[in-house]
Amino acid sequence: MSSTSHTASPLPASAAVVNGAASRPRVGELVADLRKISKIYYKPDGSVLVEALKGCDLQIRQGEYLAIMGASGSGKSTLMNILGCLDQPTSGTYWLDGIETSTLTDDDLAEVRNKKIGFVFQQFNLLPRTSALQQVELPLVYRGTRNRRARAYDALSAVGLGERVHHRPTELSGGQQQRVAIARALVTEPAIILADEPTGALDTRTSEEVMAIFERLNRERSLTVILVTHELDVARHARRIVTLRDGVPE
Numbered sequence: 001m002s003s004t005s006h007t008a009s010p011l012p013a014s015a016a017v018v019n020g021a022a023s024r025p026r027v028g029e030l031v032a033d034l035r036k037i038s039k040i041y042y043k044p045d046g047s048v049l050v051e052a053l054k055g056c057d058l059q060i061r062q063g064e065y066l067a068i069m070g071a072s073g074s075g076k077s078t079l080m081n082i083l084g085c086l087d088q089p090t091s092g093t094y095w096l097d098g099i100e101t102s103t104l105t106d107d108d109l110a111e112v113r114n115k116k117i118g119f120v121f122q123q124f125n126l127l128p129r130t131s132a133l134q135q136v137e138l139p140l141v142y143r144g145t146r147n148r149r150a151r152a153y154d155a156l157s158a159v160g161l162g163e164r165v166h167h168r169p170t171e172l173s174g175g176q177q178q179r180v181a182i183a184r185a186l187v188t189e190p191a192i193i194l195a196d197e198p199t200g201a202l203d204t205r206t207s208e209e210v211m212a213i214f215e216r217l218n219r220e221r222s223l224t225v226i227l228v229t230h231e232l233d234v235a236r237h238a239r240r241i242v243t244l245r246d247g248v249p250e
């Protein structure tokens with residue numbers, strides 16, 4: 001039990017307890033610990049509509065590369081939303097990088113999300129008419145981080161786009177656009193990268209290219225990557241696959 005216990009108090013009084021990148025956990029330490037997570041969606045009259053997660057236990061360690069699979073309706077998006085602090089469970093506890101999130105206020109949850117999660121979406125979600133460098137700098141601008149340009153260059157180089165930093169989305173292929181989005185997610189040095197069907201809008205060859213980027217970032221930077229996919233060919237790139245069935249990992 002010692003390797004999975006937490007020493008921080010379970011209820012941070014304010015977002016001031018949210019640490020920055022300086023205190024990232026070490027490789028192998030628990031970065032996400034979900035205990036008996038359930039998520040119930042209710043009807044307007046208060047009766048149960050659906051129990052999307054049913055006592056889900058999941059432990060993810062720093063440096064893991066994990067794919068979450070499962071049939072449509074098995075709870076993948078619900079689980080991703082909870083992992084990404086976009087939603088909270090009905091019951092159970094979720095420790096993210098040492099913070100128990102299930103009782104946080106919306107503001108504190110947003111702060112945890114901003115500091116600890118990097119999101120990659122199926123549709124890239126890039127700004128039009130904005131260079132790759134500016135897109136990747138943006139999350140740092142919001143934070144008032146120093147050395148923004150250098151860090152954005154570094155992130156773009158890490159995804160193999162060091163030569164294309166001044167290109168706009170329309171001047172980049174789909175695979176390159178997704179690599180910009182990955183650079184934007186990793187520039188803030190989040191504890192976890194969450195990617196929801198990151199290859200869903202890409203052809204097979206480009207998907208391989210994007211998966212190779214995740215693989216390399218995971219290997220070289222010990223980046224913790226969690227992705228949702230319904231494609232086994234994509235999930236195979238991960239080092240661990242968790243399959244959800246009716247709201248619980250198999």
Ligand code: ADP
Pocket residue numbers: 041042049050051052070071072073074075076077078079
């Ligand atoms: P998946 O992503 O694996 O397809 P979801 O997490 O989206 O699964 O959905 C799990 C179950 O919860 C499904 O039965 C779905 O209809 C239901 N569900 C998901 N989101 C909501 C919501 N916001 N309100 C009501 N029911 C929802």
Ligand code: MG
Pocket residue numbers: 076077078
């Ligand atoms: Mg879904």
